[in-house]
Amino acid sequence: MTVAWWSVIPFAVLLLSIAILPLVPATAHAWEHNRTKLAVALACGLPVAVWFVVAGHGTEVVHALWEYVQFICLLLALFVVSGGIFLAGDIRATPRNNTIFLAIGGLIASFIGTTGAAMLLIRPLLNTNRERAHRVHTVVFTIFVVANCGGLLTPLGDPPLFLGFLRGVPFEWTLSLWPQWLFVNVLLLATYYGLDRRAYARETPEAIAWDDTSQSPLRVVGKIHFVFFALVIAAVAFVPSLDLHALETGHATWAQAIPWRELVFLLAAVLSFFLGDREVRFAYNQFSWAPILEVAALFIGIFLAMIPALNFLAQVAPRLPLGEVTFFVFTGGLSAFLDNAPTYATFYEMASQLPGDPRIGLAPGVPEAYLVSISLGSVLCGAITYIGNGPNFMVKAVADDAGVTMPSFGGYLGWSVRHLVPTLAAMALIFIADGVVWTALGLALAVGLLVRAVLLARAHVHPVDAS
Template sequence: MVVEWWSVLPFVILLLSIAVLPLLPATEHAWEKNSVKLLVALACGIPVALWFVIAGHGGEVVHALFEYVQFIMLLLALFVVSGGIFLAGDIRATPRNNTIFLAIGGVIASFIGTTGAAMLLIRPLLNTNKERAHRVHTVVFTIFIVANCGGLLTPLGDPPLFLGFLRGVPFEWTFRLWVEWLFVNALLLLTYYALDRRAYARETDEAIAFDETDVTPLRIRGEMNFVFFAVIIAAVAFVPSLDLHAIETGHATLAQMVPWRELVFLAAALGSYLLGDREVRFSLNQFTWAPILEVAALFIGIFLAMIPALNFLGQVAPQLPLNEVTFFVFSGGLSAFLDNAPTYATFFEMASQLPGEPRIGMAPGVPEAYLVAISLGSVLCGAITYIGNGPNFMTKAVADSAGVAMPSFGGYLRWSLMYLVPILIAMVAVFIADGIVWTILGLLLAGGIGARAVRLARSNVHPSEMDD
């Protein structure tokens, strides 16, 4: 379906609503209600859906709604299961310990998914830091590292890479991105350590003393839920979902008409909720449904309103100057504001029409150099805004419910522009752009980022750290 530029206005209005309404005195309190978020999302999404249905393209609406259901069911299952796990005990919330927390999350994100890793670690991280006043930066970098950049190494790590796996990209291919993964996450961890060192130095002596005395050995409660985590991960990798294409062509078998994967997700969530330790879930984790309801309310509008945006992108793509760098810029820039999975799929199909060897995936395949750029852009740049990747908003919502005053949409964007985007620019210059000059400039930028972090860390030391 051919669409005009103005068809993306509902999506833009929805983004502006998410960014602006929480900041206006007249709307900030109303925006706290999930019912208001749902009304705004539907007001932007339903007119788009009706327009496509009336125009005879209702199939695109059905696909968007089904992808939304798949998206929410996965998030729901991971949210419920992670809510039944509690890391009991309390270690010191020092910069070193917090950085180790994030490093572990950045590793496991590639193997249990960014959503699973973020939901598993955000509550223990908040519990560990409950004595500290300065916690916003810790949640922001959890989104950067655990909810996004850590998930680059396997198709299980992030939804865009799983879409590539479904299109014939070998499971082990993403391991070739380990150098870029290490480059980005190492600089993010170094930057976080420096910022946390500064924040730790600003904590009151009373808060630090309380943190140091309130120390008990760590142990896990709700271990049974790791079984449900394994079930969810196995379902993502091996269990098929409903086959819309077969249904639309009239060739679907009975098995292809059943959403098996989503049923497994639901069973895992119900099993965790009904069989798990209620003290862990409700007393220790203070579990509420508000975070998942907030994500569900906003993303129904996002999935519907972005239908014409993706169509418009497909129309203008042939006129775009496409090479390795621009594939990263376009797929990354749009992944920051559109959900990164459909953005990856759009650029994957676009790249499959271009020449280049070697080619990866089912015939005709995608030139490997372009696939590298698309994969990096879709995964890493999903961290730039709250809506770039599903677990971003989920992590924010859990932090909000724990009393952390998280930044607004625009406030979070400032964080990413200040700390994440320069690292991504350095990565592009070193690993994607052609030419020794770009490599040198990228290394200089990376060196500057590292040197700034080291200076910041050395200049901010709390007396209690002297014994570390």
């Protein structure tokens, strides 16, 4: 369906509402309620859905709603399962220990998914740091590393890569992106360590003493829930979902008409909720439904309102100067605001029409150089805003629920521009841009980021210990 530029206005209004309404005194209190978020989301999304249905393009609305259902079922399952696992004990909330936490999350994200890793680690990380006053940067970098950049190595890591797998990209192909994965995550972890050293130095002696005297050995409570985690991950990798295309063409078998994958997600959530220890879930983890309800309320509007935005993107894309660098820039920039999975799919289809060898995926395939750029842009740049990737808002909501005053939409974007975007720029200059000059600029930027991290780490070290 051909759409005009003004068709993206509802999506823009929704983004501005998410960014501004929490900051305006007259609307801040109302925005705290999920019913307000749902009302705003539907006010922006429903008119778009009605417009497309009336115009005879209801199938696009059906696809958007089905993608939303798949998205929420997965997040719900991981949210419920992770809520039954508690890392008992308390280690010192030092910069070294926190950095190790994030590094582990960044490593496992490629194998249990960014959503699974983020939901598994955010509560233990918050529990470990509960004695500290300065925790916002820790949650922000959890989104950067665990909820996004760590998930680059397998199709299980992030939804865009799974879409590529469904289009014939070999399962092991994403492992070839390990140099970029390592480069980005090492730089981010170094930056985080420097920031946390500085933040640790600003803690009061009372907070440090409380943290030092509240230590106990770590142990995992609720191990049965790892079985449910495995069930969800296996469903993502091996269980088929409802086949909308077969249904629309009238050639669906009874098996293709059943959403098997989503049923497994819901089964894992139900088993976890009813078979797990309620004390662990509600007393230890202080589990509440508010975070998942917030995500569900906002993203129904996002999925509907971005339908014309994606259509408009498809219209203007053929006029864009597409190449390795621009594929990364366009895919990454749009993944930050349009959700990275549909953005990946859009640019994948564009790249399949371009010449180049070798080609990856089902015929006609995509030139490998372009696929690298599209994969890096969609996964890594999904961390730039709260709405770029599903778990971003989940982590924020859990942190808010735990009493951490998280930055607004614009405030978080400020964190991204200061710390994430320069890291991604250095990576792109070194690994994507072609030419010695660009590589030299990328290396210089990377060295500058490391020097900044060292200077942060050396500044105002707490006399007790900032290790």
